[in-house]
Amino acid sequence: MTKQVLLIEDDLDQAMLYFIAFQHVGMKLETADGGNYGLAQARALHPNLILLDIIMEDMSGIEVLKKLKSDTTTNNIPVIMLSNLAGREIMEQTKNLGALAFWEKTKVMPTEIATRCKRMMGVVPLDNLRHYR
Amino acid sequence: MEQLCPWETAQYFIYSSNIPTLFFYSHIPAIIVALLVGFLVFYRSGKSKVGISLLTVSILFSLWCLFDLIVWATNRPDVVLFFWSLQILVEPFVYLICFYLAYIFIKNKDLLLKWKLLAILLYLPVVLLLPTNYSLIGVNVSTCNAIEGFMAQYFTYIIESVFILSITFLTIFEYRKISTPTRKKEVMIFGIGIVLFLIAFSSGNLIGSFTENWTLAQVGLIGMPIFIGFLMYGIVKYKTFNIKLVGSFALVFSLATLNFSMIFISQVETLRIVTTVTFLLTIIFGIALIKNILLEIKQNQAIEQLIKARSDFLTVASHQLRTPVSLITGTLSLMQDGTIDQLPPDQKAKLLEGIFVKSRKLTCIINDILQASEMDIMNFHLSKEAIKPLDVQKLLKKVYTDLQEKADASKITLTYEQVASDKAVMVSGNEHYLENALFNIVDNAIKYTPKGFVKMELLLPEIGTNKVIVKISDSGIGVPVDDQPKIFEKFTRARNAVNSYADGSGLGLFIVKKIIEAHPGGKIYFISPGEGKGTTFYVELTKS
Numbered sequence: 020m021t022k023q024v025l026l027i028e029d030d031l032d033q034a035m036l037y038f039i040a041f042q043h044v045g046m047k048l049e050t051a052d053g054g055n056y057g058l059a060q061a062r063a064l065h066p067n068l069i070l071l072d073i074i075m076e077d078m079s080g081i082e083v084l085k086k087l088k089s090d091t092t093t094n095n096i097p098v099i100m101l102s103n104l105a106g107r108e109i110m111e112q113t114k115n116l117g118a119l120a121f122w123e124k125t126k127v128m129p130t131e132i133a134t135r136c137k138r139m140m141g142v143v144p145l146d147n148l149r150h151y152r
Numbered sequence: 153m154e155q156l157c158p159w160e161t162a163q164y165f166i167y168s169s170n171i172p173t174l175f176f177y178s179h180i181p182a183i184i185v186a187l188l189v190g191f192l193v194f195y196r197s198g199k200s201k202v203g204i205s206l207l208t209v210s211i212l213f214s215l216w217c218l219f220d221l222i223v224w225a226t227n228r229p230d231v232v233l234f235f236w237s238l239q240i241l242v243e244p245f246v247y248l249i250c251f252y253l254a255y256i257f258i259k260n261k262d263l264l265l266k267w268k269l270l271a272i273l274l275y276l277p278v279v280l281l282l283p284t285n286y287s288l289i290g291v292n293v294s295t296c297n298a299i300e301g302f303m304a305q306y307f308t309y310i311i312e313s314v315f316i317l318s319i320t321f322l323t324i325f326e327y328r329k330i331s332t333p334t335r336k337k338e339v340m341i342f343g344i345g346i347v348l349f350l351i352a353f354s355s356g357n358l359i360g361s362f363t364e365n366w367t368l369a370q371v372g373l374i375g376m377p378i379f380i381g382f383l384m385y386g387i388v389k390y391k392t393f394n395i396k397l398v399g400s401f402a403l404v405f406s407l408a409t410l411n412f413s414m415i416f417i418s419q420v421e422t423l424r425i426v427t428t429v430t431f432l433l434t435i436i437f438g439i440a441l442i443k444n445i446l447l448e449i450k451q452n453q454a455i456e457q458l459i460k461a462r463s464d465f466l467t468v469a470s471h472q473l474r475t476p477v478s479l480i481t482g483t484l485s486l487m488q489d490g491t492i493d494q495l496p497p498d499q500k501a502k503l504l505e506g507i508f509v510k511s512r513k514l515t516c517i518i519n520d521i522l523q524a525s526e527m528d529i530m531n532f533h534l535s536k537e538a539i540k541p542l543d544v545q546k547l548l549k550k551v552y553t554d555l556q557e558k559a560d561a562s563k564i565t566l567t568y569e570q571v572a573s574d575k576a577v578m579v580s581g582n583e584h585y586l587e588n589a590l591f592n593i594v595d596n597a598i599k600y601t602p603k604g605f606v607k608m609e610l611l612l613p614e615i616g617t618n619k620v621i622v623k624i625s626d627s628g629i630g631v632p633v634d635d636q637p638k639i640f641e642k643f644t645r646a647r648n649a650v651n652s653y654a655d656g657s658g659l660g661l662f663i664v665k666k667i668i669e670a671h672p673g674g675k676i677y678f679i680s681p682g683e684g685k686g687t688t689f690y691v692e693l694t695k696s
Contacts, residue, residue: 039499129486
């Protein structure tokens with residue numbers, strides 16, 4: 020079965036970059052342009068991994084994360100926060116809410132993100148990648 | 153005739169030869185300080201649940217101490233029976249409220265209703281059995297000590313132990329769960345303080361209940377300073393009151409009380425006069441001292457607020473800057489690793505155009521952030537020398553000309569209705585800043601109008617007023633009613649829309665408002681019937 024990654028990001032330019040990068044490493048990236056649609060997609064597709072932005076117009080990533088983790092159909096999907104927000108507090112908050120990792124968009128480039136996700140999907144167990152940077 | 157205990161009747165309820173003098177030093181100061189601190193925290197913490205619980209504990213604890221003094225001083229067994237019963241009622245309640253206080257302080261949320269009910273259920277037998285022999289059997293008239301029944305001797309201590317253990321487990325459990333070092337420390341100090349106080353309180357009474365030696369039972373009162381220390385910690389933690397202030401209060405209060413009592417004790421008339429003068433001086437200088445400390449606290453609070461505002465500003469500003477940067481670097485990284493070479497030419501061109509647009513936006517954002525930051529920190533104002541008479545008609549014409557091309561490119565009809573051609577309309581203002589502000593408003597109107605018009609008008613005042621109103625209306629996307637109160641706030645868009653950088657920094661209207669309000673009589677407001685229904689901005693200026 021094909022491994023699926025869902026990106027919840029309402030900035031279309033940004034989403035396009037990740038889409039291209041995933042395509043480049045031979046993976047298909049599903050995108051959802053907002054929190055509400057992202058939640059619906061997560062429930063419908065049940066992806067292997069979710070990349071989640073924080074500042075979104077309809078619903079913040081924090082809210083989406085809370086909803087994902089409190090829903091029995093989605094609470095087992097690993098979630099990685101992908102944001103331009105940075106700081107110990109927000110990292111701590113998302114970690115406590117159950118996010119697997121926090122990747123800053125300015126520090127991790129699209130291709131690297133795609134490669135990491137591909138590696139996670141294939142070889143490396145998710146628990147070994149529990150890092151916040 | 154009722155049999156009395158073998159000492160004289162108590163004076164003022166709490167004074168008799170049976171009461172060791174030491175008791176006044178252990179009980180009365182603790183009552184005063186506990187109440188003082190309890191009320192101060194209550195008012196300063198904005199009457200929060202923690203403040204209310206802390207005050208309740210202070211009051212209950214003070215009542216318990218007062219009842220203790222009465223029980224010791226009186227020679228009447230019926231009075232002993234009454235106040236001893238009240239102590240039995242109050243004591244477990246102190247534990248119950250302490251548990252609640254610990255829970256809301258440590259967990260930072262209210263206790264669930266089922267747990268509240270369980271705690272009340274545990275306490276209920278104390279209330280129900282109070283008038284029965286299970287509580288108090290009688291009073292030993294030779295010592296005026298009550299003879300306790302099962303409930304007073306065992307059950308109350310069981311309840312108290314349950315609450316102490318619950319607080320201990322809660323503290324340990326939460327301490328292990330929390331990852332922030334400062335919060336960890338807070339929880340630990342709070343938990344230890346409250347548990348030590350309750351253990352000391354229990355141990356004293358346990359000794360009394362089982363040994364019948366109620367003098368030794370006063371050992372329990374070593375809990376008092378711990379309790380006060382714990383209250384002090386609460387105060388510092390909530391920044392509700394400064395330790396320095398509490399210390400000064402205590403000093404002034406002690407000196408004044410001492411002087412006041414000397415007035416009555418002193419037998420020498422001249423000494424009495426000197427003491428009265430000293431008392432009055434203590435009050436006057438004490439008030440001055442406390443006022444100074446209050447002022448200092450106020451200044452410190454203002455500084456703290458400023459630091460917080462700056463920190464918030466930096467958090468959002470850094471996000472605003474990172475957003476276009478991540479897009480630019482992201483695209484460049486795709487160019488570097490060759491990904492972009494495999495894309496069709498139109499997609500490649502789109503990405504490159506994106507970099508260019510984002511770079512320009514980034515420049516705007518940097519400029520806006522620097523300007524807004526300066527305005528925020530320096531509390532932007534225009535000096536008298538910076539304000540000069542200027543022709544607002546001419547200024548609007550310039551803005552209109554500068555933005556005409558942009559409007560045409562967006563297929564928007566931009567119009568400017570002059571009052572009367574070639575007639576100068578003079579207002580008091582700063583040309584550079586006012587042009588900047590008006591440009592921003594019209595530019596925004598064009599940006600948020602997908603189709604239709606943007607209309608600039610100058611409304612001349614009616615006779616008798618010295619106001620000039622610039623009206624800028626559009627047929628654009630409008631402002632949703634919910635967002636209207638926030639439109640002039642910093643980074644309003646940034647907080648709600650990730651795409652904010654695409655439309656600006658989210659600081660434009662904040663800067664505009666600061667500029668307009670720095671002008672003499674300057675005001676800015678807007679009307680928007682709602683989303684998709686256009687917006688009209690009004691700028692009020694004063695005629696020169």
